[in-house]
Amino acid sequence: MNHDDSSSEVKDSDLRKGDRATPRGESEGNDGRRLLSRRRLLWAGGATLGAGVGAKLFWDHQERFSRASVFVAKVDSYEADLVEILRGALQQLGFDKNLFEGRSVLLKPNLVEPTREAPHINTHPSVTVAVAEVARRWGASEVIVAEGPGHTRDSYSVLHESEYGPMLENNGIKFLDLNTDDVVRVSNSLGFTTLKELYLPRSVVQADLVISLPKMKTHHWAGVTLSMKNLFGVMPGICYGWPKNVLHFEGITSSILDIAYTVRPQLAIVDGIVGMEGDGPIMGSPRKAGFLIAGSNLAAVDSTVVRLMGLEPGNIDHIARASGLIGPIREAHIDQRGEAVVKPSNPFKTLDL
Numbered sequence: 001m002n003h004d005d006s007s008s009e010v011k012d013s014d015l016r017k018g019d020r021a022t023p024r025g026e027s028e029g030n031d032g033r034r035l036l037s038r039r040r041l042l043w044a045g046g047a048t049l050g051a052g053v054g055a056k057l058f059w060d061h062q063e064r065f066s067r068a069s070v071f072v073a074k075v076d077s078y079e080a081d082l083v084e085i086l087r088g089a090l091q092q093l094g095f096d097k098n099l100f101e102g103r104s105v106l107l108k109p110n111l112v113e114p115t116r117e118a119p120h121i122n123t124h125p126s127v128t129v130a131v132a133e134v135a136r137r138w139g140a141s142e143v144i145v146a147e148g149p150g151h152t153r154d155s156y157s158v159l160h161e162s163e164y165g166p167m168l169e170n171n172g173i174k175f176l177d178l179n180t181d182d183v184v185r186v187s188n189s190l191g192f193t194t195l196k197e198l199y200l201p202r203s204v205v206q207a208d209l210v211i212s213l214p215k216m217k218t219h220h221w222a223g224v225t226l227s228m229k230n231l232f233g234v235m236p237g238i239c240y241g242w243p244k245n246v247l248h249f250e251g252i253t254s255s256i257l258d259i260a261y262t263v264r265p266q267l268a269i270v271d272g273i274v275g276m277e278g279d280g281p282i283m284g285s286p287r288k289a290g291f292l293i294a295g296s297n298l299a300a301v302d303s304t305v306v307r308l309m310g311l312e313p314g315n316i317d318h319i320a321r322a323s324g325l326i327g328p329i330r331e332a333h334i335d336q337r338g339e340a341v342v343k344p345s346n347p348f349k350t351l352d353l
Helices: 040-046 052-065 082-092 123-137 155-161 164-170 202-206 229-234 245-250 252-263 300-310 317-322
Strands: 026-028 035-036 067-075 105-111 144-149 174-177 183-187 195-200 211-215 215-219 223-225 267-277 283-294 334-338
Touching: 026 040, 026 283, 067 082, 067 300, 082 267, 082 283, 082 334, 105 202, 105 215, 123 144, 123 164, 123 211, 123 267, 144 202, 155 164, 164 174, 174 211, 183 202, 195 202, 195 252, 211 229, 223 229, 223 300, 223 317, 229 252, 245 252, 245 300, 252 300, 252 317, 267 300, 283 300, 300 317, 300 334
Parallel strands: 067 334, 105 144, 105 211, 144 174, 211 267, 215 267
Antiparallel strands: 026 035, 067 283, 183 195, 215 223, 267 283
C-alpha cells in the first residue's frame, strides 16, 4: 500500500458527512486521540462471554437503545415492476425524493464473477437498474454503479460477461471500477483490525449516498455475505490485493465491521429473489426465496435476511458482533414492515452453520 500522500488525500470538507466522525461510544481527547469509553469496555468484555445466558444478557444490554425499520417485499421474479416495488418499499421506510434530490448516488452491487450462466452469483442487474431508476425519478444529480471485484482483476470483463454491461449502457448508467479508482486515506472509525487508516475509493468518499446492493448468499468463511460483507468490494484491489488479502489476514469479521462502521452506507437493498445456498459465495446452488429487503441500518437488514434464510443471526460472527454497535439484530428491536418474516421449513444450506 505505497501511495503518494499528496495524491491520496482530500480535505475534510470534501468527505461525506460522518466519514471522520468519532465512533459512537468514544470521546476524543484534546490531542485528537480516541478515549475508550465505558461502553466500549463493556463491548470488549461482552465479546468474551461466549454462548449462554451471560452473552444473551450482554447483547440485550447493547441493543436496548437500538431501533431500526426493515421492509420485506414479496417478489416472484425479476420480470416484476421492480421500480414501483422499490419505490413503495422506500416510502414505507419514510424515504422519498428528499433523500435523493440533488444528490450523487453510488450503487454497490455484489458483482464478483464474469458469468451469465449462474445469475445467482451476482446481484441481478435488473435490481440495480431499478434502484438507479428510483433515484433518478426522485431527482438524484448523478447515479453510478461501482464495484471492485475480489476474484477477477479485470472488472470490465466481469461487467460485460455478467450481462451488467449491456443493461447499464442501455439505461445510460455509468460504471466505475473501484479497484483502480483514486484513493483517499480515512481514519479507521472502529479499530477492530490493526489498520489505523483505511484506503477508500475517492468516489465512495465523495458520494452523497452510498447504497449497498448485495445478493442473498451463503459464504464459506463468513457464513453469509449480505449488506455488510458486500462492502469488501469497495476496498481497492490496488491497495488490498486480490482477493483483498490484506483484509483476510486482518480477520474477516474484524474487517467487515471496520469497513461497515467507517463507510456507513445510507441504505441497503438485498436481492433475495433468487439467492445462493451451500458453498457460497461462488460455488453454491441457486435458491429461490422471492424477496427484496430494504432498510437504512445494515445490521438490522442483514439479521432480517438471515432469518428469511432460516438461520440464526447470533450464529454468524460478524452479525452477532454488530449488535448494538452498528445496529440491532434482535427481532424485538426491529420494526418489521411489509411481509412478515417467517423462517422457511427448509433453511438455506451452509457449510459451517
